[in-house]
Amino acid sequence: AEEKLFRDLFRNYNKWIRPVMNVSDNVTVTFGVSISQLIDVDEKNQIMTTNVWLRQEWNDHKLQWNPEDYDGVTVLRVPSTDLWLPDIVLYNNADGQFQVKQQTKAEVQFDGMVLWVPPAIYKSACAIDVRYFPFDKQNCSMKFGSWTYDGAQIDMKFGAMTYDGANQSLEHQMEREEWSNGEWVLEDAPGARNVVKYECCPEKYIDITYHLIIRRLPLFYTINLIIPCLLISFLTVLVFYLPSDCGEKMTLCISVLLSLTVFLLVINDIIPSTSLVVPLIGEYLLFTMIFVTLSITLTVFVLNIHHRSPNTHNMPVWVRKIFIQTLPKLLWMERHEV
Structure with a gap:
């Protein structure tokens, strides 16, 4: 049929x-x-x-x-x-x-x-x-x-x-x-x-x-991207707690900067190449890298000052006035008598 x-x-x-x-x-x-x-x-x-x-x-x-x-x-x-x-x-x-x-x-x-x-x-x-x-x-x-x-x-x-x-x-x-x-x-x-x-x-x-x-679902990126990025960014603050005699002071700054650069490259590989909007995590990494760069610059300046001696350099008057006379009073620091 x-x-x-x-x-x-x-x-x-x-x-x-x-x-x-x-x-x-x-x-x-x-x-x-x-x-x-x-x-x-x-x-x-x-x-x-x-x-x-x-x-x-x-x-x-x-x-x-x-x-x-x-x-x-x-x-x-x-x-x-x-x-x-x-x-x-x-x-x-x-x-x-x-x-x-x-x-x-x-x-x-x-x-x-x-x-x-x-x-x-x-x-x-x-x-x-x-x-x-x-x-x-x-x-x-x-x-x-x-x-x-x-x-x-x-x-x-x-x-x-x-x-x-x-x-x-x-x-x-x-x-x-x-x-x-x-x-x-x-x-x-x-x-x-x-x-x-x-x-x-x-x-x-x-x-x-x-x-x-x-x-x-953000769990994968939170564990593998955001949390490590925050922890590495926190290491930047520790640079200022290292003594100037420590040779790892500059190494730590450079390592943090390179790590943030790697994270930024990973994000750029995931998201589309667009100029219409910038992701917030990209802005965070960018400003963190700027902060790390400034900390490197400041560290170089501190190391340069630390390794100077009275035989080679004279202390400028403005440095003596700010860092020896003014700032210790503001920070409640006492000068040890020699």
């Missing part, structure tokens, strides 16, 4: 023509996305990789039949390559793969309703805001729409975005554990239907855009 039904349905079927009775009619496509995995967020290249299922449903009047004529068959699973498919693509794709690669079968009901749920791995462009790295949140969008058909030919209805088939609306916050990939947590994924008129064309085009609100 299914073989006979398949032959009867596709004997004169043309998959290149929209399934409408009149040319002025539009095809209503109910569209939804089901996220199965948040694979990766590449901050350096500003690309988000997701594993999704695309749910597309529409009515094709040319694929209707009476179940009584075919032994009660009400559902037919057909290769999607034999059907007319809406050319819905991801507009903000980042790797050139706009359409679905895996052409899975579609489910055709006896009343002409076609359900096609292909899986896809998308790489979408995502503008990364590194201001509060690594305690940051990102808003990455995925914009879906027809590439060639305008709103008068294909109308897209907003469908709920779900997780592994769970009926969960976009306006509600997602379960944190379900969306974690070790580094990021998808907190919410609201969607909206937009009608846009582009400068190139007089027609209006319809798209459905999902905004994925993701939050970084």
Whole structure:
């Protein structure tokens, strides 16, 4: 019965023509996305990789039949390559793969309703805001729409975005554990239907855009980056407690400066190269390096003064007045009698 039904349905079927009775009619496509995995967020290249299922449903009047004529068959699973498919693509794709690669079968009901749920791995462009790295949140969008058909030919209805088939609306916050990939947590994924008129064309085009609100899990960077950086920065203060006769005074300053430079290079390797905003941790490292540089300069000056002798240098009058007469009184220091 299914073989006979398949032959009867596709004997004169043309998959290149929209399934409408009149040319002025539009095809209503109910569209939804089901996220199965948040694979990766590449901050350096500003690309988000997701594993999704695309749910597309529409009515094709040319694929209707009476179940009584075919032994009660009400559902037919057909290769999607034999059907007319809406050319819905991801507009903000980042790797050139706009359409679905895996052409899975579609489910055709006896009343002409076609359900096609292909899986896809998308790489979408995502503008990364590194201001509060690594305690940051990102808003990455995925914009879906027809590439060639305008709103008068294909109308897209907003469908709920779900997780592994769970009926969960976009306006509600997602379960944190379900969306974690070790580094990021998808907190919410609201969607909206937009009608846009582009400068190139007089027609209006319809798209459905999902905004994925993701939050970084900062534990890894806190343990391996922030805490070591704070501890190394604290060592700068200890330089002033070392006696001038100690030869490691300058070595400690240089070691701290080199360590901070390494941390800064690590951060620059992670975050994107942008001049729009400077991360706070980058500003902290920069000012700490300036402070260490000043401490090195001051240490050089102190060592130079320490190794001077009365045989080679005379003490200036202003030095004697400030450091011997004035400052000891202010600091409550007593001069030892010789």
